[in-house]
Amino acid sequence: MRFNNQSYLNLSRKWKPVGGLKSQADQPVKVMDHFQYAIFCLLALMRFGDKLDEDQIKKIEAIQRKILLRLGEVNVLNLFPVLSKIIFRKQWKELLQLRQDQENILIPLIKARIEAKGLGSESVAYVDSLVDLQLTDEKRKLNMGEIVSICAEFFNAGTDTTATELQWIMANLVKFPEIQEKVYQEIYQLVGGNQLGGILNEEDMQKLPYLKAVVLEALRRHPPGHFLLPHSVSEDTEFKGYVIPKNANVNVMVAELGWDPNVWGNPMEFKPERFLNSSNDHDHDEFDITGSREIKMMTFGAGRRICPGYALALLHLEYFVVNFVWCFKWKHVNGDTSSIDLSEKQKFIVVMKNPLQACIFPTVQST
């Protein structure tokens, strides 16, 4: 897609401040908490098939976060569980209490879903498939504890990764307003004035290659995980002259792979255009994020242990970005692009060292 400067100027957006009050709109919003909450609500809806109220969401979020923060401790205690249960009795008690709290919150939601399904609810939820799942080798279904753990994993693996990536994308769109404007113009050229202020849907997103390129570029330049989960080889393996012994821990430097100058020109530059018509394979128009044809980046891993939520994450990222840009103009604080600092900080995943703050204005379309 080409963006012609003339039409870009003609269509240039007008905007009005949030709530119609300039003073309010001038107040920068720290967006990350809102992103996290939105993604969490969406995942909860997918899981339980029903909208949960704010109180329930906050309770699940709080317990999940407490458990996530102590995950390292769980791994250490599990190295020698028999011994650690004696020596670290207090820690074990606290961790078991956290698990109990998690079950107390999630089990009633799972049971409510089973009941709703029994009463003929037509919606489809993730919990339904877990309840129906038959473990063929063991000739049994999942028990309640296992369903709780799998639901919890879905929250842990899907919330912070997607919300963090969303923050990286929006930070780049605020830092580089010309890229934000290109996303807007692409949407405008697709839907014109017909859908002003309306929400764009999944079908619209399939026709927006520049939007997809922005999301891919962010996943390349700012992968939330700089490593994969630990893997190991099941037998001694030789790779490029090195012997990797059986059971050795193996990982991949995900970020370095996406920043390799031999593969990507000016890799540290945020340049979505590199993903337009990026496929060399004429049978496939889209970039192969799964690495099944060629591995150029591995933000979601590759092969059989690839992130099972990658398609969902892409869908959510594209959905939020397209609607954020269509409905709002995102501006940096005090007109100063340097207020957007793209430095990284290693937490559980790699986050923005200085979280994004932006002034956000609902757009009013010029005709």
Ligand code: HEM
């Ligand atoms: C931008 C968003 C996301 C990124 C960058 C991401 C990335 C990853 C990566 C790199 C792995 C490890 C792959 C490996 O070790 O080979 C992984 C695993 C996993 N992801 Fe994601 N993920 C994202 C979103 C999601 C979502 C939305 C879900 C589900 C709702 C999800 C569920 C999982 C699960 C369950 C695993 C563990 C799979 C296993 O143990 O085999 N992820 N993800």
